[in-house]
Amino acid sequence: MRKNIVAGNWKMNKKFDEADELVDSIMTKLEETKLGDNTLMIICPPFPYLEMCSDYSNDSYFEVGAQNVNDNEKGAYTGEVSAEMLESMDIPYCIVGHSERRAYYGETDATVARKVDQLLQHDIKPIVCCGEVLEEREAGKQFDVVKRQITDGLFHLSAEQFANVIIAYEPVWAIGTGKTATPQQAQEIHAYIRGLIAEKYGKAVADETSILYGGSCKPSNAKELFANPDVDGGLIGGASLQADDFINIALAF
Ligand code: PGA
Numbered sequence: 118m119r120k121n122i123v124a125g126n127w128k129m130n131k132k133f134d135e136a137d138e139l140v141d142s143i144m145t146k147l148e149e150t151k152l153g154d155n156t157l158m159i160i161c162p163p164f165p166y167l168e169m170c171s172d173y174s175n176d177s178y179f180e181v182g183a184q185n186v187n188d189n190e191k192g193a194y195t196g197e198v199s200a201e202m203l204e205s206m207d208i209p210y211c212i213v214g215h216s217e218r219r220a221y222y223g224e225t226d227a228t229v230a231r232k233v234d235q236l237l238q239h240d241i242k243p244i245v246c247c248g249e250v251l252e253e254r255e256a257g258k259q260f261d262v263v264k265r266q267i268t269d270g271l272f273h274l275s276a277e278q279f280a281n282v283i284i285a286y287e288p289v290w291a292i293g294t295g296k297t298a299t300p301q302q303a304q305e306i307h308a309y310i311r312g313l314i315a316e317k318y319g320k321a322v323a324d325e326t327s328i329l330y331g332g333s334c335k336p337s338n339a340k341e342l343f344a345n346p347d348v349d350g351g352l353i354g355g356a357s358l359q360a361d362d363f364i365n366i367a368l369a370f
Contacts (some may be wrong), residue, residue, distance in 0.1 A: 119327050122283060122350040123367040124159040124244060124333075125357025126184060126212060136166045137369075139299060140173050142360035147178040153370050156350075159210050159244075160357075162351070166196055182210030183219060185275060188231035200232075204239035211236050212352070213243045214270060216289045217326055225365060226269035237278050244352065245270060246285045246331070249312075251290035259288070260309055267313055276318040284328045285352040290333025293354060300341045301347075303330045307347035336362050339369035 131139060140160065141306035146316065152158060158179035161290060162170050170181045187197035213236065214229035236243045247266040249259040263286065271282060286306055288298050298306075307328045313322035332344050342348050350370070356362040 118155060119325050119349055120158060121153065121156045121370045122327050122329055123156065123363070124182065124210075124212075124283075124285075124350070124352045125161060125330065126215070126352055126354050127144060127160075127162045127357060128184070128354060129163060130324060130358055131162075131168075133166065136162055137169060139358065140170050144173055144176065144178055146360055146364045147335055150343060150351065150364060150368065152367050156367060156370055157363060158367050160211070161212055161244075163203040163312070167203075172210065180209050182212060183208055184212050184215070186211050186213070186232050186236060186241075188228055190236055200235040200241055201261065202268065203236075203241055209239065209246055210220065210242050210283075212246065212285075214246045214266070216246060216248060216287060216292060220289075226266055229266070229270035229275060233274070234280070237274070242281045242283060244329070246287050246352070247283045248287040248289050248292075248332070249295055254290060263306060263310060264313060264320070267310060272317055276322050279314075279318055279322060280325065282326065284326060285331050286310060286328060287331035287352060289332075290301060295333050297333040297335075297338050297342070298330065300338075300345055303342055303348050304345035306346065311347050334366060336365035339366040343369050 159182045160181040161184050174181045186200050213232045218224045233243045247263050249262040253262050292334050311323045327349040328346050329350045329352045334351040334353050335356045
């Protein structure tokens, strides 16, 4: 059975002490309130806090992920972080192709494909983001956009490799805006994505793929969103910066 996943994307937020306090408070709450057996929590802090979060995660209440990785193996790429480095720190997950990286750092589907390859070569599971901007949604192009992102970013993989991929559908118009996709909008596109995977890799692989929703997901709407058959959890930005909100979202399955 595919996993229910709630992943927190802290983005570029929190000073070290604040980050330490947040993860400590998440831990304390997880000790009091057990998550469902099939629920996996992943915390994706900024790079400098990976080790600190990883130390906490040794108690196995949650896993840790990076927010980005370079698409080259190693070498003269000042300021960048490789999949090999993440692997050497036992970081099991990494977000790829977030819309903020696509919009501000010029990441294309081809970049996403190379990053995914680097991660898989180093036994790190990619959380691959896709989703349309507002103009594309208004023009009714959301299915085409998502199909292109998934096809060009992921469909060069073998079925065996693809089995390690988590997908996050994040309509860009819903990210950080307070506007959430309706449960129907989310279900419709998640089912479409699962259909694409089934066509390419077969139903068994599609049924095992976790597809997360992202974009202003919060405790008040998580239950409705996660109740859909093809919504397997969330990639949470703003609400993952508050321990109570994050835990309540994780309890919404
Ligand atoms: P948000 O961000 O929950 O703050 O909308 C989600 C994301 O960008 O992953």
